[in-house]
Amino acid sequence: MPSSSTTIVSKCTIYPHQKSSLKPLKLSVSDLPMLSCHYIQKGILLSTPPYSFEELIHTLKNSLSIALSHFPPLAGRLTTDSDGYIYITSNDAGVDFIHSKAKHLTLNTILSPSLIDVHPCFKELFFAYDMPISYSGHQIPLAAVQVTELADGVFIGFTVNHSVTDGTSFWHFFNTFAAITKSTGVGAAVKISKSPDFTRDTIFNSTAVLPIPAGGPTVTFDVDEPLRERIFHFSRESILKLKHKTNGNSNGISNSNGNGISYNGLADPTEIISKESNDGWKIVNSNGHVNGNGTVKSNVRNEISSFQSLSAQLWRSVTRARKLELTKTSTFRMAVNCRHRLNPKMEPFYFGNAIQSIPTVASVNDILSNDLKFLAGLLHQNVVAHDDVTVRRGVEDWENNPRLFPLGNFDGAMITMGSSPRFPMYDNDFGWGIPLAIRSGKSNKFDGKISAFPGREGNGSVDLEVVLKPETMFGLENDVEFMQYVTDVV
Numbered sequence: 001m002p003s004s005s006t007t008i009v010s011k012c013t014i015y016p017h018q019k020s021s022l023k024p025l026k027l028s029v030s031d032l033p034m035l036s037c038h039y040i041q042k043g044i045l046l047s048t049p050p051y052s053f054e055e056l057i058h059t060l061k062n063s064l065s066i067a068l069s070h071f072p073p074l075a076g077r078l079t080t081d082s083d084g085y086i087y088i089t090s091n092d093a094g095v096d097f098i099h100s101k102a103k104h105l106t107l108n109t110i111l112s113p114s115l116i117d118v119h120p121c122f123k124e125l126f127f128a129y130d131m132p133i134s135y136s137g138h139q140i141p142l143a144a145v146q147v148t149e150l151a152d153g154v155f156i157g158f159t160v161n162h163s164v165t166d167g168t169s170f171w172h173f174f175n176t177f178a179a180i181t182k183s184t185g186v187g188a189a190v191k192i193s194k195s196p197d198f199t200r201d202t203i204f205n206s207t208a209v210l211p212i213p214a215g216g217p218t219v220t221f222d223v224d225e226p227l228r229e230r231i232f233h234f235s236r237e238s239i240l241k242l243k244h245k246t247n248g249n250s251n252g253i254s255n256s257n258g259n260g261i262s263y264n265g266l267a268d269p270t271e272i273i274s275k276e277s278n279d280g281w282k283i284v285n286s287n288g289h290v291n292g293n294g295t296v297k298s299n300v301r302n303e304i305s306s307f308q309s310l311s312a313q314l315w316r317s318v319t320r321a322r323k324l325e326l327t328k329t330s331t332f333r334m335a336v337n338c339r340h341r342l343n344p345k346m347e348p349f350y351f352g353n354a355i356q357s358i359p360t361v362a363s364v365n366d367i368l369s370n371d372l373k374f375l376a377g378l379l380h381q382n383v384v385a386h387d388d389v390t391v392r393r394g395v396e397d398w399e400n401n402p403r404l405f406p407l408g409n410f411d412g413a414m415i416t417m418g419s420s421p422r423f424p425m426y427d428n429d430f431g432w433g434i435p436l437a438i439r440s441g442k443s444n445k446f447d448g449k450i451s452a453f454p455g456r457e458g459n460g461s462v463d464l465e466v467v468l469k470p471e472t473m474f475g476l477e478n479d480v481e482f483m484q485y486v487t488d489v490v
Contacts, residue, residue: 005102005104006100006101006102006125006148007100007101007102008098008099008100009099009100009101009149010057010098010099011096011097011098011099012061012096012097013094013095013096013097013141014061014064014065014068014075014094014095014096014097014145015065015068015075015092015094016065016068016069016072016075016092016094017065017066017068017069018069019092020069020072020075020076020090020091020092022072022073022090022198023090024079024087024088024089024090025073025087025088025090025198025200025352026085026086026087026200026205027078027085027086027087027088027163028200028202028204028205028206028352028353029204029205029206029208029395029398029399030166030204030338030352030353030354030355030356031163031164031204031352031353032086032163032210032402032404033210033398033403033404033405034134034162034163034353034405035086035133035134035135035163035210035212035217035404036133036134036135036217036218036219036220036404036405036406036407037133037134037162037163037219037405037407037444038131038132038133038134038162038219038443038444039129039131039132039133039134039159039160039161039162039443040158040159040160040161040162040165040167040170040443040444041127041157041158041159041440041441041442041443042157042158042170042174042425042438042439042440042441043122043126043127043146043155043156043157043158043438043439043440043441044155044156044174044425044428044435044437044438044439045107045110045111045153045154045155045435045436045437045438045439046153046154046155046156046430046432046433046435046436047107047152047153047154047432047433047436048152048153048154049154049430049431049432050432053149053154056147056154057099057147059181059184060097060145060147060156060181060430061097062184063177063180063181063184064095064097064145064177066180067173067176067177067180068094068095070176070192070195070196071173071176071196071351072090072092073088073090073142073164073198073351074095074142074143074160074164074165074173075090075091075092075093075094075095075141075142075143076088076089076090076091076092076093076142077089077091077093077137077138077139077141077142078135078137078138078142078161078163079138080138080212083209084209084210084211084212085209086163086210088142088164093141094141095141095142095143095144095145096128096141096143096144096145097144097145097146097147098128098144098145098146098147099146099147099149100125100146100147100148100149101148101149102121102125102126102148102149102150103149103150103151104151105121105150105151106150106151106152106153107150107151107152107153107436110122110150111436111437113488113489116230117228117229117230118229118230118231118439118465122155122439122440122441123229123441123442123445124442125148126146126148126155126157126439126441127144127146127157127159127441127442127443128144128145128146128157128159129144129159131219131223131442131443133216133217133218133219134161134162134163134164135163135212135216135217137161137163137164142160142161142164143158143159143160143161143164144158144159144160145157145158145159146159153436155439156428156430157441158170158173158174158177159441159443160173162353162444163353164352164353165351165352165353166335166337166352166353166354166355167335167337167355167418167419167420167423168337168339168348168349168350168354168423169196169349169350169351169352169353171423171424171425172194172196172349172351173196174428175424175427175428176192176194177428178427178428178429178430179192179193179429180192181430181431182429182430182431184431194349195349196349196350196351197347197349197350197351198351199347199350202342202346202350202354203342203391203392203395204338204352204353204354204395206395206398206399208398208399208402209402210402210403210404211402217404219407220404220406220407220408221407221408221409221446222408222446225446225447225469226469226470227445227446227447227467227468227469227470228467228468228469228470228473229445229465229466229467230465230466230473230477231463231464231465231466232463232464232466232486233455233461233462233463233486233487233488233489234310234455234461234462234463234464234485234486234487235455235457235461235487236455236459236460236461237487238485238486238487239306239307239309239310239460239461239462239485240306240460241485242306242309242310242313242372242485243304243305243306243309245309245372245373246304246308246309246312246372246373246376246377247303247304247309247373248373302380302384304373304376304377304379304380305380305383306460306462307421307452307462308376308379308380308383309372309376310462310464310485311332311334311376311379311417312372312375312376312378312379313372313481313482313485314415314450314464314466314482315330315332315367315375315379315415316367316368316372316375316481317476317479317481317482318415318448318468318472318476319364319367319368319413320368320475320479321468321472321473321474321475321476321479322412322413322472322475323475324364324412324413325364326363326364326365326368327363327364327365328363328364328411328413329361329362329363329364329413330361330362330363330364330367330413330414330415331359331360331361331411331413331414331415332359332360332361332362332379332414332415332417333357333358333359333360333414333415333416333417334357334358334360334379334382334383334417335355335356335357335358335416335417335418335419336355336356336357336358336383336386337354337355337420338354338355338356338386338391339354341386341387341388341390341391342388342391342392343388356386356391356394357405357416358382358383358386360378360379360382362375362378364413407444407446407449408446409446409447409448409449412447414448415448415450416446416448416449416450417450417451417452418444418449418450418451418452419451419452419453419465420452421452421453421454421455421462421463422454423453423454425438425453425454426438426454426456426458434456435456436456437456438453438463440465445467446467447467447468447469447472448467448468449467450464450465450466450467451464451465452464452465453465455489456489
């Protein structure tokens with residue numbers, strides 16, 4: 001919420017430049033679980049524009065109106081029919097637009113190299129709304145833009161309902177908004193290069209009805225838990241070192257049983273099987289690569305990716321910092337885009353959620369006692385295995401048991417990786433240069449929540465936004481194996 005040192009200059013509703021003719025869009029199997037999640041909050045930090053802020057605000061309002069004409073669902077509301085189906089009704093009800101001032105803040109203050117944790121202004125000042133869940137889209141706008149004027153810069157924060165967009169659709173709209181703003185003067189004649197696809201004839205469309213709890217859904221984690229949030233930057237060179245390490249010649253497995261499978265006599269099969277049964281799709285764990293039908297699939301020989309290598313290092317170092325019992329199992333969840341995994345493929349700019357969560361499970365002992373190739377291999381095999389059949393199995397599993405997505409760290413050993421370094425976050429040039437930084441708000445933050453951003457310099461660099469308990473963050477900061485790959489932001 002804005003502090004006494006932040007002034008709300010104005011607040012208004014922005015309506016689409018043209019009326020929508022789009023029919024209601026029924027929430028899909030991938031949209032509905034997000035109704036208990038907070039709205040997404042992400043934004044960009046920019047230098048001061050080369051013209052007055054009054055002109056900037058006028059331009060942004062105009063370009064936002066035009067952008068909404070291309071993305072009419074964002075200006076709509078959620079509605080539920082008599083059968084329990086939930087729709088996005090593109091009724092042109094509009095989005096909130098807030099102009100605020102935080103002139104006491106400078107770019108150096110909030111991006112200072114001496115500042116270890118993320119500056120609290122990003123959580124407290126720069127985004128609309130106070131963490132509503134997506135189900136609230138029945139009553140409040142599905143999106144809001146807050147433009148905050150700093151002493152020597154500007155932050156543009158976008159808040160959007162998570163049951164309406166995933167990361168792909170979120171950044172598609174943000175990029176479009178920026179491109180239209182950059183084309184100031186062309187006005188309503190602006191044509192966008194990549195139109196969103198509002199088709200609803202995909203595998204994610206379903207006749208299943210999600211039962212909504214009395215009083216509506218609730219958040220599944222403690223929003224008041226004390227946490228620290230820090231950005232760790234990894235240069236291209238550092239990540240390539242990690243990738244070389246995980247693709248080395250060592251088999252990465254210690255104490256194997258002769259079949260290349262690590263047991264170490266410490267993994268609890270009951271706990272792992274329990275976690276598998278809750279997920280309903282393929283899972284890789286430290287007992288090997290198992291298909292949904294229980295058969296063992298041969299090892300995938302493709303190269304382990306840079307991001308999988310980085311994720312493996314993070315998983316191991318956070319697990320070590322948590323000081324867990326060796327017999328405990330840990331889960332690493334990774335959100336994946338399913339658009340290109342289906343056969344036939346979905347449109348790359350399908351609008352909505354088209355994501356699934358891939359869980360990978362290993363015992364703490366296996367995570368800590370094997371080399372990094374072992375852990376990265378588990379993540380790699382699981383991502384590669386998430387194909388058309390697996391996506392469809394996940395949809396079928398949800399249809400048999402419709403449920404909200406439980407965000408959180410329920411056993412103290414979970415990590416959830418969201419966002420992606422492939423998203424075009426730094427493509428948001430509003431007319432005077434690329435962003436200085438990408439930051440998120442306080443929504444959907446819990447112990448073990450990680451968000452991956454591209455590094456500003458590009459070229460394969462990555463920023464990890466890491467949210468952990470204070471004592472775990474302290475342990476991670478003192479983990480020599482992890483910190484040797486962290487590099488300073490130039």
